[in-house]
Amino acid sequence: MASHILEIAENNRYLSIAHGNVCVKEQEKIIARIPLDMLACVMLTAQGVTVSKTFLMSMGEANIPVLIMGSNYLPVSMALPVSSHYRHLIVAQEQVRAGEVIKKQIWQKIVIEKIRNQAEALEKCVLPHDSAVKKHVEKLKFLAQRVRSGDKDNKEGQAAQIYWQALFGRGFLRDVEEEGINSFLNYGYAVVRAVCARALCASGLLPLFGVHHHNQFNAFCLADDIMEPFRPFVDCLVYEYVQKNEVLVLDTQAKRFLSSILQNPFYLQKEESTLLPLVLKAAQGIYKSYCAKEVLLEFPHLKEQ
Structure with a gap:
């Protein structure tokens, strides 16, 4: 099962395919072979x-995203298959025809689930050793109940102000350009974003047409939409790593720890599952919602409900 991330962090590496394996070469010597069916995504962080x-053809045929990483582990490009679904045109037509009403309702659902998972993240990570955080958990749950269609009142932003301070301390500021905790979050989110883009392509959807994100320079708006409820899963891993390590260096050990999100258990309707099937289910829920003109979308949680 696709549950591993291949990151190329050293220069002078050459990637090719042989007999269903990704071959990593240094000069003329093969230093690694990885079966294609084990890979969830490939991340290129080295300069050379x-x-x-x-x-690239094999990655596209296998529906494996290839991420080109820029500064501070922010993805600047992603190679995805142009057709990985047998009903690609039909699905894409439904997506393009989707009206603003259903898009706003889908975004409402996404924001609700994101805030709920943020509350669960605080309960799981902080509450066991800091009872004062309970009031923040209750505030988040309160906000989640009051998200309106399209999140007109920006409950997502209000929740973020409460959440980040409660999770990482009052001095923490979420800034994608900063190092330390922020670079850890960037790396984990890049993994989830790639998995979301992969699931959307596998479902026949076009990642560039979002329900909320509409940046003209972003070809992965829909991936950025559906990944929102999954972000707190990354946050919990980063929190756990921060608590165990005094010095924060995004080295191989840290990356391996963050990549374990692909094997960690999450819960949907009391059933335990790993991340990839749950993301695929969410992507398929987007398409079902477009067709039915009602929200038929489910997201997992950190703990059994």
Whole structure:
């Protein structure tokens, strides 16, 4: 099952395909072979990496995203398949025809689930050793109940102000350009974003057409939409790592720990599952919602409900 991330962090590496495996070469020597069916995504963080056309073709055919990472582990490009679903045109037509009403209702659902998972993250991570955070948990649950269609009142932003301070302390500011905790969050979110983009393509949806995100320079608006409720899963991993390590260095050990999000258990309707099937279910829920003109979308939680 696709549950591993291949990151190329060293220069002078060459990636190719041979007999269903990704081959990583240094000069002419093969230093690693990874079966295609094990990979959830490939991340290129080194400056000097060479890939073959066959490699990119195979990644597309296997629906494996290839992320090109920029500064502070922010993805600047992503290679995705243009067709990985047998009803691609039909699905895309439903997506393009979707009206603003259903899009706003879907976004409402996404924000509700994101805030609920933020509350669960505080309960799981902070509450066991800081009872004062309970009031913040209750505030988040209160906000989640009052999210309106399209989140007109920006309950998402209000929740963020409460959440980040409660999770990482009053001095913490979420800034994608900063190092430390922020770079850890960036890395974890990049993994989830790639998984979301992969699931959308597998469902026949076009990632560039979002329900809320509409940046003209962003080809992955829908991926950025559906990943929102999954962000607190990353936050919990980062929190756990911060508590165990005095020095924050995004090294191989830290990346391996953050990548474990692909194997960690999450819960949907009391059933335990790993991340990839749950993200795929959410992507399929987007399409079902477009077709039915009502929200048929479910997201997992950190703990059994």
